[in-house]
Amino acid sequence: MRWSQAYTPTLRDDPADAEAASHKLLVRGGFIRQLMAGSYSLLPLGRRVATKIERIIREEMDAIGGQEFELPVVHPGEVWKKSGRWDNVEGILVKFQDRRGTDLLLAITHEEIFTLLATELNSYRDLPQLWYHLQTKFRDEPRPKSGLLRVREFVMKDSYSFDIDRAGLDRQFDLHNTAYRRIFSRMGLDAIAVQASSGAMGGSESVEFVVPSTAGEDDVAVCESCGYAANLEKAVARVAPVADEPWTGEPERFATPDIRTIAALAEAFPFAAAERQIKTLAYVAKGEIILVLVRGDHELMEQKLIDGLGDQDLRPAHPDEIKEALGALPGSLGAVGLTNFRIIADPALESRTNMVTGANEDDWHLRGVDVARDIAVDDWLDVRRVREGDSCPQCGSALHVHRVIEVGHIFKLGTYYSVPLGAAVLDENGVERPIEMGSYGIGVGRNMAAVIEVHHDDRGIIWPISLAPYEVVITLVKGTEASVAEAGDALYQALAERGIEVLLDDRDERPGVKFADAELIGIPYRITIGPRTLGDGDVEFMDRSSGETTRVPVVDAADHIAAAVERAHAALAAG
RNA sequence: CGGGACGUGGCGCAGUUUGGCAGCGCGCAGCGUUCGGGACGCUGAGGUCGCCGGUUCAAAUCCGGCCGUCCCGACCA
Numbered sequence: 001m002r003w004s005q006a007y008t009p010t011l012r013d014d015p016a017d018a019e020a021a022s023h024k025l026l027v028r029g030g031f032i033r034q035l036m037a038g039s040y041s042l043l044p045l046g047r048r049v050a051t052k053i054e055r056i057i058r059e060e061m062d063a064i065g066g067q068e069f070e071l072p073v074v075h076p077g078e079v080w081k082k083s084g085r086w087d088n089v090e091g092i093l094v095k096f097q098d099r100r101g102t103d104l105l106l107a108i109t110h111e112e113i114f115t116l117l118a119t120e121l122n123s124y125r126d127l128p129q130l131w132y133h134l135q136t137k138f139r140d141e142p143r144p145k146s147g148l149l150r151v152r153e154f155v156m157k158d159s160y161s162f163d164i165d166r167a168g169l170d171r172q173f174d175l176h177n178t179a180y181r182r183i184f185s186r187m188g189l190d191a192i193a194v195q196a197s198s199g200a201m202g203g204s205e206s207v208e209f210v211v212p213s214t215a216g217e218d219d220v221a222v223c224e225s226c227g228y229a230a231n232l233e234k235a236v237a238r239v240a241p242v243a244d245e246p247w248t249g250e251p252e253r254f255a256t257p258d259i260r261t262i263a264a265l266a267e268a269f270p271f272a273a274a275e276r277q278i279k280t281l282a283y284v285a286k287g288e289i290i291l292v293l294v295r296g297d298h299e300l301m302e303q304k305l306i307d308g309l310g311d312q313d314l315r316p317a318h319p320d321e322i323k324e325a326l327g328a329l330p331g332s333l334g335a336v337g338l339t340n341f342r343i344i345a346d347p348a349l350e351s352r353t354n355m356v357t358g359a360n361e362d363d364w365h366l367r368g369v370d371v372a373r374d375i376a377v378d379d380w381l382d383v384r385r386v387r388e389g390d391s392c393p394q395c396g397s398a399l400h401v402h403r404v405i406e407v408g409h410i411f412k413l414g415t416y417y418s419v420p421l422g423a424a425v426l427d428e429n430g431v432e433r434p435i436e437m438g439s440y441g442i443g444v445g446r447n448m449a450a451v452i453e454v455h456h457d458d459r460g461i462i463w464p465i466s467l468a469p470y471e472v473v474i475t476l477v478k479g480t481e482a483s484v485a486e487a488g489d490a491l492y493q494a495l496a497e498r499g500i501e502v503l504l505d506d507r508d509e510r511p512g513v514k515f516a517d518a519e520l521i522g523i524p525y526r527i528t529i530g531p532r533t534l535g536d537g538d539v540e541f542m543d544r545s546s547g548e549t550t551r552v553p554v555v556d557a558a559d560h561i562a563a564a565v566e567r568a569h570a571a572l573a574a575g
Numbered sequence: 576c577g578g579g580a581c582g583u584g585g586c587g588c589a590g591u592u593u594g595g596c597a598g599c600g601c602g603c604a605g606c607g608u609u610c611g612g613g614a615c616g617c618u619g620a621g622g623u624c625g626c627c628g629g630u631u632c633a634a635a636u637c638c639g640g641c642c643g644u645c646c647c648g649a650c651c652a
Contacts, residue, residue: 009585009586011586011587011601011602012586012587012601012602012613013586013587013588013600013601013602014587015586015587016581016586016587016588016644016645019646034644036643036644037643037644037645090650091576091650092650092651108651109652137652139650139651139652141650141651142576142649142650143646143647143648143650145646150651150652154652155652156652157652158652208652217651218651302649303650315649316649406651406652407652408652409651409652441651441652442652443651443652444652445652446652447652475611477610477611478610478611509610509613510609510610510611510612510613510614511610511611511612511613512610512611512612512613512614513612513613513614514611514612514613515611515612515613516612516613517613528611530611531611532611533611540611
């Protein structure tokens with residue numbers, strides 16, 4: 001492609017409100033333009049990158065036996081009513097009606113429709129199956145973030161596995177695990193697999209693939225000794241025991257005027273160090289107030305509570321609800337002696353004695369609380385948010401907490417969808433059994449952004465060769481001189497014949513502009529052809545990632561470049 | 576959903592407090608000088624000031640409503 005004919009609208013100014021590096025560079029480099037909140041047009045450069053991501057995904061899905069489909073984006077509401085998601089999925093699901101008044105929706109994923117197709121499977125002999133497609137999803141996210149990291153409309157590869165039993169599902173899950181590792185590796189991402197919460201998808205087990213980046217929105221805990229890794233929504237840790245001071249007798253009330261926080265209480269009373277306090281949180285689940293107890297210096301991880309209760313419908317109680325139910329406002333709450341509320345407690349409180357907690361009367365607290373004796377705990381549930389430096393649950397080493405971008409997620413769904421939608425087959429004994437399903441997703445645009453977050457510098461994007469919109473750019477300096485133009489054309493032809501994707505920068509621009517643009521859009525290799533070296537029969541060869549420049553004789557240039565491109569591809573393919 | 580900001584040529588913004596000719600930078604077009612790291616001069620094109628209504632002799636500016644976008648707190652590829 002001649003650059004003079006390519007549409008590459010690079011910008012000099014940074015886009016407004018661009019806190020993510022990938023967003024800034026994708027916009028400035030002419031890869032994407034925003035249409036509305038959380039919705040972006042892909043420009044030619046962006047489309048080329050997306051195509052390459054999709055190609056890698058297809059190759060790796062096909063390699064584990066995947067078969068590509070293409071399912072619609074608009075679905076009948078009826079099928080989603082059968083699966084339950086028409087009513088269960090709140091907010092992000094866009095529902096509407098056609099002219100006949102039929103309920104329709106925009107797909108947020110495609111479990112229902114793939115499962116519907118799977119109802120045509122009749123025999124265990126038809127299994128296993130692995131089906132996938134690359135298709136648009138629309139999720140009406142309340143707050144899309146700038147850039148491709150978090151949008152409302154996006155293309156995702158989603159695949160679905162169908163097996164006769166758990167063992168088959170486990171096998172397909174493992175196959176995806178390896179395929180995903182290869183996909184990320186080929187895109188130049190060092191993704192790590194972590195245990196995750198299944199959230200609203202249903203199903204039993206899920207693994208997230210994440211890439212460390214400050215632009216991310218998730219946190220994971222990782223143990224470098226034994227390899228334990230989990231999203232903080234799921235992670236657990238060993239909590240060191242606390243030696244309690246002795247206390248005999250009943251809890252004792254003491255006045256704590258205007259003290260509303262754990263920290264203030266700890267500061268005011270030497271016996272009320274944060275780890276000796278019980279933090280009492282009030283939530284509303286299914287319309288009922290429940291109390292959640294964690295150690296004073298610990299934080300509640302809401303998702304762990306949701307998963308533990310098996311109830312998506314959970315929210316913090318409002319102050320007026322709390323006042324009415326408990327007789328006090330947050331800051332003076334406690335669970336001592338209460339039996340009319342469900343009480344959930346974190347195991348870090350188990351068998352603790354001589355604790356401090358609120359007295360359910362504003363400005364009063366209790367000391368000398370014995371958890372086992374004084375609090376009627378209904379359920380012990382690990383709901384504590386893991387912190388940097390906590391002890392690994394497996395080996396006891398220090399856990400590290402990292403901010404990450406979630407680039408892929410794989411779920412074991414089991415029969416969550418196959419049962420309500422009637423996808424079942426006869427087994428070898430002629431007994432009908434629901435199909436065991438898994439679902440597996442990778443977002444194309446989010447991965448594009450994640451790659452940039454990891455691979456950029458102050459000049460722009462540094463694409464891995466596998467994703468670069470072009471592999472090589474030939475920059476003509478003084479392209480009006482016949483010798484330069486001819487050398488450029490000849491090299492362009494030679495590279496094209498070797499199957500290399502080349503952009504020939506024949507624009508009538510000053511060299512500085514051309515260099516800056518090539519670096520901004522991140523083309524891995526640049527050949528500079530100009531009078532300065534052409535007189536000696538040389539061109540310059542520059543590696544975008546290292547910045548190294550070498551002189552190469554014109555006659556060897558095509559071979560030299562082709563070899564470098566091939567080496568770069570091979571290095572990524574090898575992982 | 577709760578809270579906060581913004582909306583003015585293609586892009587980034589000033590002007591709004593105190594109503595009075597719609598401006599700046601980048602980009603764009605023409606001419607000239609330049610030309611190996613984002614050049615310079617001259618000339619020029621381009622705007623229903625988000626939308627609707629109100630106040631006023633006069634509204635980008637004041638008032639009301641609506642829409643949109645962004646940011647901070649709970650969800651996901």
